[in-house]
Amino acid sequence: MNKKAFFFSIELLAAENGTEYDFHRIPDLLIDIIENHGERNGNIRTFDLTPNDEDLHTMLDVFYYDTGYLFARASKQRPTGSVIGRDYNTKVAEGLLNGYSEDIKGIELYTYLYINYESSVLQIISAMGAPNENIIKQLICKYRPEYEIKLIPVPNINGIEKIYGKQNSSINSIELELVNPEPVILEHILGQAPNEIAESALGEHLKVSVEIRSEFLRHGITEDTESSDQIIDMIRERINNLGRERLRKASVRGKTEYTKTRDYNFYDENFYFMVDIPVYRMENGRRIYYEEAELTQINLENMNFSYNESRDYILPLIRRTTLK
Known part of the structure; x- marks a missing residue:
């Protein structure tokens, strides 16, 4: 857990x-x-x-x-x-x-x-x-x-900066939560006209949670600093364009050459470390x-x-x- x-x-x-x-x-x-x-x-x-x-x-x-x-x-x-x-x-x-x-x-x-x-x-x-x-x-x-x-x-002051631009940084996974997703997202996932989905479900109160990772257990999404920085820049741009009310969650799990793998949240004000308690x-x-x-x-x-x-x-x- x-x-x-x-x-x-x-x-x-x-x-x-x-x-x-x-x-x-x-x-x-x-x-x-x-x-x-x-x-x-x-x-x-x-x-x-x-x-x-x-x-x-x-x-x-x-x-x-x-x-x-x-x-x-x-x-x-x-x-x-x-x-x-x-x-x-x-x-x-x-x-x-x-x-x-x-x-x-x-x-x-x-x-x-x-x-x-x-x-x-x-x-x-x-x-x-x-x-x-x-x-x-x-x-x-x-x-x-x-x-x-x-x-x-x-505090979690600029926590994402701990891996941004750092030597041999890599990203294992990305988690996003989007409120009122674009209709094309719903249509791509469910194969149904977005308006019909919205009317039959919750109107304008839908949200989509996405976890992006490699389908192979020991592979990451990125393996080098340049690619990792591009991912972080894209997430920052989406936050700026959509605002925190719509993009409610944004985090990556990654590491650098000198740091161990952990979660980096774009929003959290306080620092935390994820632990697995079975x-x-x-x-x-x-x-x-x-x-x-x-x-x-x-x-x-x-x-x-x-x-x-x-x-x-x-x-x-x-x-x-x-x-x-």
């Missing part, structure tokens, strides 16, 4: 007067909080960060925090009655955690967070319904209220879904990888050096 990993630089301020501290102090602050306030749960340190005005719990499980990075799972409780369990042999459905109140046992949606200590950069792979990056603010606010945390999204493996032709501990390890490995792959792009943007 492809997901976006977003990055934030963490700034440490005095809560009283807003004085900014050196970001190198952030790892020691986090380690101190975890060691002195985290509830031991085997090898995990757990925090209950439920706001005072809420009944459903917000939790933080810290798996690693003293090995050069912090890796944690943030979760938000769901009402038990909103989820059911089913026995697929009998087809019978039943409630989960029957007989327990919400403040005793619960069901939670979760996401993962990763903070690399060399730069105090936070990475999160968001999940709908789970806590977002602000869970780190809640942690600091609860246990060290004399401090305040600011999370600043790493939820199952194949054994003897059957899908075997990963258990919670396996998924945790998979997310850790992917977040380690995505930070290391993005590091040389991120650090100059946020003007950060490594730990002294």
Whole structure:
């Protein structure tokens, strides 16, 4: 499953007067909080960060925090009655955690967070319904209220320039989404008069999504800088001619001689790195879904990888050096 990993630089301020501290102090602050306030749960340190005005719990499980990075799972409780369990042999459905109140046992949606200590950069792979990056603010606010945390999204300033005009650049694929496509496009795809399609479908509210790639797995669309630049120039020209309201999505997946393959979006204001988080493996032709501990390890490995792959792009943007 492809997901976006977003990055934030963490700034440490005095809560009283807003004085900014050196970001190198952030790892020691986090380690101190975890060691002195985290509830031991085997090898995990757990925090209950439920706001005072809420009944459903917000939790933080810290798996690693003293090995050069912090890796944690943030979760938000769901009402038990909103989820059911089913026995697929009998087809019978039943409630989960029957007989327990919400403040005793619960069901939670979760996401993962990763903070690399060399730069105090936070990475999160968001999940709908789970806590977002602000869970780190809640942690600091609860246990060290004399401090305040600011999370600043790493910008995607001219991201496409990272491959434009660069040595031996290549493009693997292109993705476009066009609103109100030209009639000839619909006719070419569907072989039907465009007016009939529009009338029988959604009038002027049609859109077409296009992914362009080679039909051969290991081949790209372009293999040299000149051809890659021509593709980028054509997409820019279409954006200028059509506007962002019509050409809603425009991105390429590519690389250069000195950078790894990744997505470059013409619109996104914030930087992200695409990661693949599989939820199952194949054994003897059957899908075997990963258990919670396996998924945790998979997310850790992917977040380690995505930070290391993005590091040389991120650090100059946020003007950060490594730990002294």
